[in-house]
Amino acid sequence: MNKFNSTQKIGEIVNAFPKAADIFKEYKVDFCCGGNRPLSEAINEQNINESELLNKINSEYENYEANAKDKNWVEASTSEIIEQILNKHHAYLWSELPKISKLSTTILRVHGPHYPELSKVHKLFNTLKMELEDHLTKEETIQYPAIKEYEKSNSQNDLKKA
Known part of the structure; x- marks a missing residue:
């Protein structure tokens, strides 16, 4: 069953499924300033294959939903938990923070003259980004x-005692 259709507003689709933004970028569909209009308008204006675009969005969403099922982390080893954090959460942040930074800069450049508060939002985001990257680096190089x-040496000590 398809979750998304062309009668929905572009921004609503991205709000419900942020990964759709990457697909919209690929098809050059404006989800920022043009996010308040139905997807069908962009499809018609740009002569986009509606079924292809919707199939891609809905298929990605189905994959996302299918992979959202979690393992029982109570039973996982510390190393498994660390690998999950690194491969899922850290990888996501390393991938998405630069994209969000670029979007933040674009929004400031385009809309900043009319909305001076965007300068503060831009600055706050970049401060947060810098702090997150510092945190991720410390975890990846020192803590984990x-x-x-x-965990490894403790396991070896337990084996020696047995």
Whole structure:
């Protein structure tokens, strides 16, 4: 069953499924300033294959939903949890923060003259981005390797006692 259709507003689709923004970029569909109009308008204006676009969005959404099922993390080892954090959450942030930064800069450039508060939003986002990147780097280079080493040496000590 398809979740998204061409009668929905472009912005509503992106709000419900942020990954749709990447697909809209690929098809050059404006989801920012043009987000308040039905997808069908962009499809008609740009002569986009409606079924192809909607199939792509709905298929990506179905994949997202199917992969959202979580493992029982209570039973996972510390190393498994660390790998999950690195491969899912850290990888996502490393991938998305630069994209959001670029969008933030574009919004400031285009709309900043009429909305001076966007300058503060831009500055706050970039401060947050810098702090997040610093945090991720510390976890990846110091904390997680130390935890994995502790887990490994602790397991070896337990084996020696047996």
